[in-house]
Amino acid sequence: MKYSLLILCLTFLTACKNPKEAVYSDALLSNTNYIEENATLLDAAKMNLSDTTFVNLKEYGKDFFYDMKYATADNFLKTQVYDCPECYLRLKTVKALMKANQEFVKLGYKIKVYDCYRPLDVQKKMWAIVNNPTYVADPAKGSIHNRGGAVDITLTDYSGNELDMGTSFDHFGPEAAHDYKNLSAEVIANRKLLKTIMQKSGFKTFASEWWHYNLANASTMPVSNFTWDCKK
Numbered sequence: 001m002k003y004s005l006l007i008l009c010l011t012f013l014t015a016c017k018n019p020k021e022a023v024y025s026d027a028l029l030s031n032t033n034y035i036e037e038n039a040t041l042l043d044a045a046k047m048n049l050s051d052t053t054f055v056n057l058k059e060y061g062k063d064f065f066y067d068m069k070y071a072t073a074d075n076f077l078k079t080q081v082y083d084c085p086e087c088y089l090r091l092k093t094v095k096a097l098m099k100a101n102q103e104f105v106k107l108g109y110k111i112k113v114y115d116c117y118r119p120l121d122v123q124k125k126m127w128a129i130v131n132n133p134t135y136v137a138d139p140a141k142g143s144i145h146n147r148g149g150a151v152d153i154t155l156t157d158y159s160g161n162e163l164d165m166g167t168s169f170d171h172f173g174p175e176a177a178h179d180y181k182n183l184s185a186e187v188i189a190n191r192k193l194l195k196t197i198m199q200k201s202g203f204k205t206f207a208s209e210w211w212h213y214n215l216a217n218a219s220t221m222p223v224s225n226f227t228w229d230c231k232k
């Protein structure tokens, strides 16, 4: 009786292994310490939202670094325009970004985020300073940032040290463009790495800015102007 009970238990444990655990184990085989938390491990409630719901990236992915430039005065506006540093995006943008980060983590890198969703009123402030559509989207049309479908990012190592991309974020000059050739082989390789995996994960490049990526078809989503709650 005891033996049959033991066999039953063992059979049950093997056959009924939680599928979420199985997915996580496979992921862990790729990289034990730094693998991006798989989406299937997240609360069903978080993943079952509409793909166009605005969500906070930090509640989904844990392997990102953040340097939200517009929550500081260290940006081309020379002023802090966000009350606190949060990265809100549409859920479908978050899913694609997590997919990309998982690929980067396997290779020893992580995404560092500079900017995500941007309220339309902030876009108007930017346009008042740089009214050049090569670098700042006209608020009359709205940026993909205003739609929750764009991210400004770079790559770091696991310690958070940024890879050399040739220019700083928001460098408004030809050196920041994807087709600019007068760069070191290392910079070209770093930009290519970022571009290759972001494109594979469903993002499009923006010709004049190596750091900016738009989720494909994001221009169909409406512009928004909400500001996130900083008291949470």
Ligand SMILES: [Zn+2]
Residues within 6 Å of the ligand: 115, 145, 150, 151, 152, 211, 212, 213
């Ligand atoms: Zn951008």
